[in-house]
Amino acid sequence: MSGLYERHRAVSPDWLALYYRHPVELTHGEGRYVWDADGNRYLDFFGGILTTMTAHALPEVTKAVAEQAGRIIHSSTLYLNRPMVELAERIAALSGIPDARVFFTTSGTEANDTALLLATAYRGSNQILAMRNSYHGRSFSTVSITGNQAWSPTSLSPLQTLYVHGGVRSRGPYAELSDERFIEACVADLEDLLGHTRVPAALIAEPVQGVGGFASPPDGLFAAFRQVLDRHGVLWISDEVQTGWGRTGDHFWGWQAHAEHGPPDILTFAKGIGNGMSVGGVVARAEVMNCLDANSISTFGGSPVTMAASLANLSYLLEHDLQGNARRVGGLLIERLRSVAAASPAVREVRGRGLMIGIELVRPGTDEAAPEAAAAVLEAARAGGLLIGKGGGHHTSVLRIAPPLTLTVAEAEEGAAILADALHAAA
Structure with a gap:
């Protein structure tokens, strides 16, 4: 070794x-x-x-990978891709987002990068709200919205990021408050922040912070945030790279612990859906997903092999x-x-x-x-x-x-x- x-x-x-x-x-x-x-x-x-x-x-996944690899391994998004369409249909239905569109990437970093592109283009703003102690990936844009010093190696950024309190329940200035008072204090902090800046494009948040040590707010915080965000015209991006697909047990998506005012505008996913294959993606309502006014493709996002693996894995997860x-x-x-x-x-x-x-x-x-x-x-x-x-x-x-x-x-x-x-x- x-x-x-x-x-x-x-x-x-x-x-x-x-x-x-x-x-x-x-x-x-x-x-x-x-x-x-x-x-x-x-x-x-x-x-x-x-x-x-x-x-x-997992036999079901390895079998799906082998069978698909025996047919065709790669084509890119320039051609119709049956496994990609089938998986997109299933994820759109599971997402809870109305009139959902799905774009596949190769990682959670790339998924969050795409979500930031969509939100900033849709809102015409390069300001982003993010949570303290957060982690969203390793690309130039995602390290700039990561509220965790150890994983953000540069202060240079294409975005202006403002950090919101509330991702960590048991530390910080509001830790001693009851859950109800904690949420009230965090909402007041958000309101105050929005009163001192131009309108941001979006708030991006992990329902349970992954790299941040599996910290989370009280249930309902992001629902309370959503009322404020909607009033100001700010999108909500739920980073489900680690919390999605039922891992939290109580819910299929982490955002559903904060579901009083409906699903997020944009949802990102990756990691577990491919059971080790390189899969990520973005779900957004059509109005937001279709806001880009330039052509785009993905060479490796939606690969037939990774889509076949993900379909088999998702079926196994739901059936069992x-x-x-x-x-x-x-x-x-x-x-x-x-x-x-x-x-x-x-x-x-x-x-x-x-x-x-x-x-x-x-x-x-x-x-x-x-x-x-x-x-x-x-x-x-x-x-x-x-x-x-x-x-x-x-x-x-x-x-x-x-x-x-x-x-x-x-x-x-x-x-x-x-x-x-x-x-x-x-x-």
Whole structure:
């Protein structure tokens, strides 16, 4: 492995992050497990950053990929593409957006970049509202709306971004308020902000912040925001790259926890829909999607192979009620992890919903972030046979847990036990 690591370092950018002091090469997977080049088996609680959503080597998906690859692999959007149209029809119907149009990309970054293009063109404004502690991708436009210093490497930007409060419930100036008062304070902050600037094109927000450590506002915040946004003519973009497809258990889309005033104007998705294939996309009502007055295509967005994989994956997810499994098994896992955390003075909070769970670590006896503890737990969990992620603002002190949605109760118990040992060992 050291040889491959040295080769990696010789040809890859210094900023291309790798987990672990001794990085691991994953060679194959099955179900909720993966194996490395040394033959070690791991229970996968991160799914390639929430991307292997259903299971590793899911037969239905691998079969669809092989069959489509045997017919035609690529054509571009210049030709009619049956799998792309079929998937677009299904996503449009599931999105909740009336008269929806769907455009496919190859990643969540590209999806959010396209959403920004649509919103700014539609509204004739280059101002964007974004949430503090947010993450929306790695392109020039998306890093400029990312409210997370560790993932925004430049202050240069094609957009003017203003950051709104409310994405993190348990920290910041409103943390001690009740949910109702918290929402009122955040809405007042938004109203005040809009009173001191030109009208922005859109607010972009993750219903549950992914890289930000699986933090979220009280249910209903974005519904309350929507009333203000509509009054000012500001679009709402819901970044569902990590929260979509039933991962939160309670809802199919994250925005549905804030659904009092209807769906967002624009919805972006990626990651889990392809179960590891490179798929992203944008859903918007026709009036917004069709506002561009220039030609455009996508060379790789809507690839026949990735569309076939996504169709098979979406069918499996719906037919096997994986949203319900995320709710049931995720609820058990959260309670188990809260029980584990009660014995650790380093755990500040266990939060999340469904199979999207964060464990925030602090220096014992303080409220200070503990990135060194998160790194230590990550290493100890791997040593115990469990892969997890980390995030949480520029301090990176939150353990991120997001297994495939087919996770069983027995596997949830296995993972929780390994995490308990890892927390103890790191302490």
